[in-house]
Amino acid sequence: MSIYLNNSKIFPxxxxxxxxxxxxxxxxxxxxxxxxxxxxxxxxxVKGTKDILDAEQWQRIEQKALEIFSKYGYREIRTPVFxxxxxxxxxxxxTTDIVNKEMYTFEINKHxxxxxxxxxxxVVRSYIENGMSRLSPPVKLWYxxxxxxxERPQAGRQRQFHQVGAELxxxxxxxxxxxxxxxAVNYLKSLGLNDLEVELNSLGCPDCRENYKKAIKTVLxxxxxxxxxxxxxxxxxxxxxxxxxxxxxxxxxxxxxxKVIQSDFICGECAAHFSEVKSYLDGFAVKYRRNKQLVRGLxxxxxxxFEIKSDSLGSQNAVCGGGRYDGLVGNLGGADxxxxxxxxxxxxxNSLLAPLEPIKSDAYVISNSxxxxxxxxxxxxxxxxxxxxxxxGKKFTKQLEKASKAANFAxxxxxxxxxxxxxSVKNLCTGVQTAVKRKDARWxxxxxx
RNA sequence: GCGGGUGUAGCCAAGUGGUUAAGGCUCCGGAUUGUGGUUCCGGUAUUCGUGGGUUCAAUUCCCAUCACUCGCCCCA
Numbered sequence: 001m002s003i004y005l006n007n008s009k010i011f012p013x014x015x016x017x018x019x020x021x022x023x024x025x026x027x028x029x030x031x032x033x034x035x036x037x038x039x040x041x042x043x044x045x046v047k048g049t050k051d052i053l054d055a056e057q058w059q060r061i062e063q064k065a066l067e068i069f070s071k072y073g074y075r076e077i078r079t080p081v082f083x084x085x086x087x088x089x090x091x092x093x094x095t096t097d098i099v100n101k102e103m104y105t106f107e108i109n110k111h112x113x114x115x116x117x118x119x120x121x122x123v124v125r126s127y128i129e130n131g132m133s134r135l136s137p138p139v140k141l142w143y144x145x146x147x148x149x150x151e152r153p154q155a156g157r158q159r160q161f162h163q164v165g166a167e168l169x170x171x172x173x174x175x176x177x178x179x180x181x182x183x184a185v186n187y188l189k190s191l192g193l194n195d196l197e198v199e200l201n202s203l204g205c206p207d208c209r210e211n212y213k214k215a216i217k218t219v220l221x222x223x224x225x226x227x228x229x230x231x232x233x234x235x236x237x238x239x240x241x242x243x244x245x246x247x248x249x250x251x252x253x254x255x256x257x258x259k260v261i262q263s264d265f266i267c268g269e270c271a272a273h274f275s276e277v278k279s280y281l282d283g284f285a286v287k288y289r290r291n292k293q294l295v296r297g298l299x300x301x302x303x304x305x306f307e308i309k310s311d312s313l314g315s316q317n318a319v320c321g322g323g324r325y326d327g328l329v330g331n332l333g334g335a336d337x338x339x340x341x342x343x344x345x346x347x348x349x350n351s352l353l354a355p356l357e358p359i360k361s362d363a364y365v366i367s368n369s370x371x372x373x374x375x376x377x378x379x380x381x382x383x384x385x386x387x388x389x390x391x392x393g394k395k396f397t398k399q400l401e402k403a404s405k406a407a408n409f410a411x412x413x414x415x416x417x418x419x420x421x422x423x424s425v426k427n428l429c430t431g432v433q434t435a436v437k438r439k440d441a442r443w444x445x446x447x448x449x
Numbered sequence: 450g451c452g453g454g455u456g457u458a459g460c461c462a463a464g465u466g467g468u469u470a471a472g473g474c475u476c477c478g479g480a481u482u483g484u485g486g487u488u489c490c491g492g493u494a495u496u497c498g499u500g501g502g503u504u505c506a507a508u509u510c511c512c513a514u515c516a517c518u519c520g521c522c523c524c525a
Contacts, residue, residue, distance in 0.1 A: 314520095
């Protein structure tokens, strides 16, 4: 077992021995730890991971997902966080960076396992394994959960991050593409994100794609040596990604190259499918923009691909990405089935939303008799109200001060109230206070939200 | 994997080669032993991420290291 010393606070003892080499301090520390076991050293969070401290906002994001997806007939699926490595190398594609250098892979009992870097592969595996192809199509599934990629963290990019995604199986018609995009747009709208623009493209079928790749490679052949290092490797690995380059803009701007880029290599059938998708979106007034440069990084996409971007996200500007992947189910060993889907980054989604106001309780019970406050609070909690009390014997004014910060109403049970069998109900916004008979008080109405 | 920036309290931060390291917010306590969110007073850094070097003297200058952060790449 190895111990990673990534935070100097781990060894507070070092401070007691200034000027001594770190090694000595560490040794003394460890001895101390072994013999006394009382050193409380600080262990920091793992790089690229985050504690979620605004869980209420996340709950809202998840609740809206459930609400909207249900309307469209999507059912939630929960698949394991790790799978056999091969699922991803075959599914996501072994030319991708995700598979090549970003996976958390480990070996257990001679099996190579990997923490999922994305959600689709696992869902497809489950679709196949559980015989969902036997269900009457479409089969509509959604998921949410943590994903893992070993990348350099930066704004909008973590090593453990969360995605919410939707997948639709069994329909090859353009209506499915349109529904899935509409679902994403409406989900974002339900969270108050109304004017994000959809970027749309079609990669065509595998045949179109091959032709397109060839054409791009041909026209760029004599420019190859002038391209940046990244593009040189993309030229071989994944020529479509060349179109994404931000460095070699000047080269790509050349007329004969633009001609190839702008030309439609997609076949008649693919073109028809694409224009049908677009007319559906027009019909639902979904704002979109054709982006011929849009190429999804995962290998499994064909025909429709799309992204939803925001300027306020920094350089990691896509909040949602997806498309059609008709070959994946067959590729992973199932009977061929068409499919479309997308995923959203929940951290990115969260960063687009305005922070939530702090939540106040309905009431705060103030009393010098803790037991009595406790009793009333429990009574109201059973009635469905949120109620707090002082647990540490604070004085009356301190209790009231606390109440004014944490709750909408103060319920005061002092000696006078005790004698009279009443509770003073104070509206902490208006300052208005009234006494009510404790026995027949209708709390739900008195503390009406 | 490559390049830039930053590290002073729970948070935001000023600061200087030299006796006790500003200030603000939060928190805790008091003024106020039954009436708050306003105000006033008090309290919280044996030390400036860590280690080393230069110096009579380092939070300040230098080196290393670690962490964070932004960008490339890639992607949600």
